[in-house]
Amino acid sequence: MSKQGLGAGELRKFGLMRWKSGELDLAVQSFEAALVLEPDNAMIWEDLCGVQLASGNSEMALGSIRRSIGIDDQRAQSWLMLATVLDRMQDQDLAASAYSQTIMLDETIASAHFGLGIIQLRRGKPAQALQCLQQAVTHDPQNANAHLCLGHACYATGDFVGTAKSLDAAGKFGPLDPASALVRIKAITFQAIIEGKVDEALANYSRLADAGDGSDDISQEAFALLNAHGYRDAARLVGQFRLRRDPDDAVQRYMNSAVAGEQLPRAPVDYVERHFDRLAPGFDRKLVDSLQYRGPEIMAQMIAVHRRRFDHILDLGCGTGLAAKPLSQFGGAAIGVDLSAAMLLQAEERRYYSELRKAEAIEFLAARPASFDLIFAADVLVYIGDLRAFFGALVDVLVKDGIIALSIETTNVADFELRPSGRFAHSVTYVEKLASDHFVKLESMTATLRLEMRHPIEGEFMVFRKR
Numbered sequence: 252m253s254k255q256g257l258g259a260g261e262l263r264k265f266g267l268m269r270w271k272s273g274e275l276d277l278a279v280q281s282f283e284a285a286l287v288l289e290p291d292n293a294m295i296w297e298d299l300c301g302v303q304l305a306s307g308n309s310e311m312a313l314g315s316i317r318r319s320i321g322i323d324d325q326r327a328q329s330w331l332m333l334a335t336v337l338d339r340m341q342d343q344d345l346a347a348s349a350y351s352q353t354i355m356l357d358e359t360i361a362s363a364h365f366g367l368g369i370i371q372l373r374r375g376k377p378a379q380a381l382q383c384l385q386q387a388v389t390h391d392p393q394n395a396n397a398h399l400c401l402g403h404a405c406y407a408t409g410d411f412v413g414t415a416k417s418l419d420a421a422g423k424f425g426p427l428d429p430a431s432a433l434v435r436i437k438a439i440t441f442q443a444i445i446e447g448k449v450d451e452a453l454a455n456y457s458r459l460a461d462a463g464d465g466s467d468d469i470s471q472e473a474f475a476l477l478n479a480h481g482y483r484d485a486a487r488l489v490g491q492f493r494l495r496r497d498p499d500d501a502v503q504r505y506m507n508s509a510v511a512g513e514q515l516p517r518a519p520v521d522y523v524e525r526h527f528d529r530l531a532p533g534f535d536r537k538l539v540d541s542l543q544y545r546g547p548e549i550m551a552q553m554i555a556v557h558r559r560r561f562d563h564i565l566d567l568g569c570g571t572g573l574a575a576k577p578l579s580q581f582g583g584a585a586i587g588v589d590l591s592a593a594m595l596l597q598a599e600e601r602r603y604y605s606e607l608r609k610a611e612a613i614e615f616l617a618a619r620p621a622s623f624d625l626i627f628a629a630d631v632l633v634y635i636g637d638l639r640a641f642f643g644a645l646v647d648v649l650v651k652d653g654i655i656a657l658s659i660e661t662t663n664v665a666d667f668e669l670r671p672s673g674r675f676a677h678s679v680t681y682v683e684k685l686a687s688d689h690f691v692k693l694e695s696m697t698a699t700l701r702l703e704m705r706h707p708i709e710g711e712f713m714v715f716r717k718r
């Protein structure tokens with residue numbers, strides 16, 4: 252069929268037909284011919300973009316849709332197309348703003364809400380994803396994927412009723428994938444626990460999860476997740492269940508106290524040992540990659556402003572030795588002290604420390620008078636609530652003009668408090684007051700220490716010099 256003599260509208264129609272029948276090259280040619288006749292037709296540029304995208308030519312598609320929007324920026328469908336192209340090109344930020352622009356122009360476009368929701372999920376922002384995905388299913392209840400993703404967003408925000416409801420809705424369109432099926436079972440279990448049916452829910456899970464990941468003890472995950480989402484009563488019930496089952500579980504015993512709001516002076520030695528022995532293998536990856544922990548680097552920078560050389564360094568609660576690299580700039584010999592043998596093993600692999608000792612921090616300090624000119628306590632005082640003995644021991648162990656750098660989680664409600672996370676927070680004034688008799692404050696910085704359930708944990712980095 253000849254295209255000669257056809258108008259732009261007919262050429263467009265012809266292109267759409269070719270596109271529909273899968274003849275993408277012919278469709279492109281038709282749209283291009285139409286655009287020769289009507290170069291300012293935004294709709295035809297949009298069509299051309301669509302077919303270029305279908306041909307896998309994202310760059311050209313991007314150029315076409317930008318032309319379309321340049322001609323008419325009030326067409327919601329063009330913005331949606333731009334968002335789709337950018338999404339395909341993995342430019343999340345620009346895709347998100349194009350989806351938002353689509354929604355501003357026409358809030359009923361379900362696929363824009365869906366696209367934005369997926370981006371928010373990928374960004375690790377489930378609360379924002381939840382809102383978008385709710386809109387997506389409202390405007391298009393037939394989108395099985397939107398229900399599915401909404402279920403996962405609900406789960407990530409701790410809405411277990413919403414999880415089950417959305418995954419059930421998704422399940423109406425076909426069987427759930429195994430991971431989603433397991434999430435549904437977990438959500439039902441956790442909701443039953445929240446409603447007080449702990450024993451029954453955990454027993455049911457063992458039966459139902461056969462179809463899932465094969466692991467039938469969900470109680471540890473239930474405790475951690477319910478606690479993290481703030482379902483303290485439910486977490487307490489699960490914690491009691493776990494301790495009844497294993498009365499020697501030091502980690503659970505301590506965490507039960509933390510969740511119950513008991514105020515202990517410090518975390519017990521057996522808790523610290525077991526907890527960190529367990530965490531040691533994945534510690535660095537989790538802390539640095541997932542939780543965005545940069546404490547040692549920041550503290551070393553703060554110290555370096557005041558002094559660049561130390562002879563005898565103590566890395567207190569050294570863990571896996573994340574401080575080894577930042578501390579190495581100061582020269583000198585470094586001793587690492589920690590309660591967890593598994594953490595120390597990892598620290599050894601860094602080949603930085605001249606000595607690694609398995610010891611309790613304050614006991615170690617008390618036995619080493621006038622030994623160090625730098626003591627580095629990164630993210631370890633979160634396991635010691637009452638800091639009087641710590642500061643008492645510091646006075647003797649640091650040489651004159653010696654430096655102590657530390658980090659704390661901060662609170663304004665008390666000198667120190669044990670949080671449901673199992674970590675202590677301290678008030679800045681409490682630490683300053685304890686330090687004031689023997690130390691001069693050189694520097695202090697309020698900062699995010701790390702993320703917890705994607706929320707920033709606020710804290711303070713402090714550097715003191717001994718008088």
Ligand SMILES: C[S@@+](CC[C@H](N)C(=O)[O-])C[C@H]1O[C@@H](n2cnc3c(N)ncnc32)[C@H](O)[C@@H]1O
Binds near residue numbers: 570612630
């Ligand atoms: C969160 S990690 C921090 C590790 C390291 N300082 C860092 O910044 O990466 C806390 C470490 O302190 C240790 N720890 C906690 N309480 C302790 C104590 N009372 N005495 C010695 N080590 C302790 C733990 O075993 C763990 O390795």
